[in-house]
Amino acid sequence: MYKINDNYLKLPGSYLFSTIGKKVAAYTAEHPEKSIIRLGIGDVTQPLAPAILTAMHKAVDEMGCAETFHGYAPDLGYEFLRNAIAEGDYRVRGTDIKADEIFVSDGAKCDSGNIQEIFSLDNKIAVCDPVYPVYVDTNAMAGRTGIYDPKTEMWSNVIYMPCLAENDFAPELPKEEPDMIYLCFPNNPTGSTITKEQLQTWVDYANRVGAIIIYDAAYEAYISEENVPHTIYECEGARTCAIELKSFSKNAGFTGVRLGYTVIPKELKCGDVSLHALWARRHGTKYNGAPYIIQRAGEAVYSEEGKAQLREQVAYYMNNARTIRESLKDAGYTVSGGVNAPYIWLKTPENMTSWQFFDYLLETAGVVGTPGSGFGPSGEGYFRLTAFGTHENTLAALERIKKM
Helix, strand or coil, X not given: CCCCCCCHHHCCCCCHHHHHHHHHHHHHHHCCCCCCEECCCCCCCCCCCHHHHHHHHHHHHHHCCCCCCCCCCCCCCCHHHHHHHHHHHHHHHCCCCCHHHEEEECCHHHHHHHHHHHCCCCCCEEEEECCCCHHHHHHHHHCCCCCEECCCCEECCEEEEECCHHHXXXXXXXXXXXXXXXXXXXXXXXXXXXXHHHHHHHHHHHHHHCCEEEEECCCHHHCCCCCCCCCHHHCCCHHHCEEEEEECHHHHCHHHCXXXXXXXXXXXXXXXXXXXXXXXXXXXXXXXXXXXXXXXHHHXXXXXHHHHHHHHHHHHHHHHXXXXXXXXXXXXXXXXXXXXXXXXEEECCCCCCHHHHHHHHHHHHXXXXXXXXXXXHHHCCEEEEECCCCHHHHHHHHHHHHCC
């Protein structure tokens, strides 16, 4: 008789955003006359930039001609896109990432879940707390995280690195040595960042203890401060200890199109085994690449027209972030984030848990956000609001919140 992967049975009842969706659906069914403003899930609202649409239309036409038709994409991704990424995201920043060290995929979320497959199950992971749930959940599905304790909302075999107000929501080096370290900066959900000097400390630590860093740079385009690194490869020694994940979802609005990539330098080895070669084998065997049309759209992101148009979109969302941050401060809330990231991290009123504040905000103001506890135990007492709404809805939501 067949058997299931019982690691899935260890997971908490439901995924964070599924729970939010069910709560909002139930409220809407009960109050159909109420309008809901969603500042919760990190989906974008601005349409694809004109330069991207032009590239997609051209690629669609090419797919209709026998002479220019394209079937399966190459395992690593098309060379035209990998060259554009290597130049536009790395060489311009003085980092020597080569095109054949870039693996194009259908999104950073998939890569952040799939990357753990090339590592042994007896590796111990360290994660920021709070943090994007996919890192822990996918390791739990693999059987790497031990037993889940619903009282503490922690896994027995995970090293949690608390990101608290006292340390500017940035982690400190763990006291227990991990094998795999997940870092995300600018951070989701707190919107916090670390300086290049602080990141160098992590790189030095990983090389010293023999750990691998999985570095999620999905929100790199929103960095506004000069001392915040855009890639971990700005740090000396990162090529021997770090894998970087990047996404086109938030910088180019590809949430409905799906495109991302992973960087694995050729120097990155576990003993004599090349991680670059392992991921190349995994990538080729369990294909999760993006179609030709989408990769041409990605190439357009790096065109002069594309860069100019996308700067405007990022500025639009960051204007929302600034508006939320300043308005909530004026209303007496304690807030952080929103400077180098499209997320605002709000401290809930003293007498409310993060889920109680979610319910209060939904029922009183018709505004949806994300409870901080859904990102980890240290997120309790906090709440995430996103700047990815329209500006009009953002202003309307803030007016409702002020009247509560």
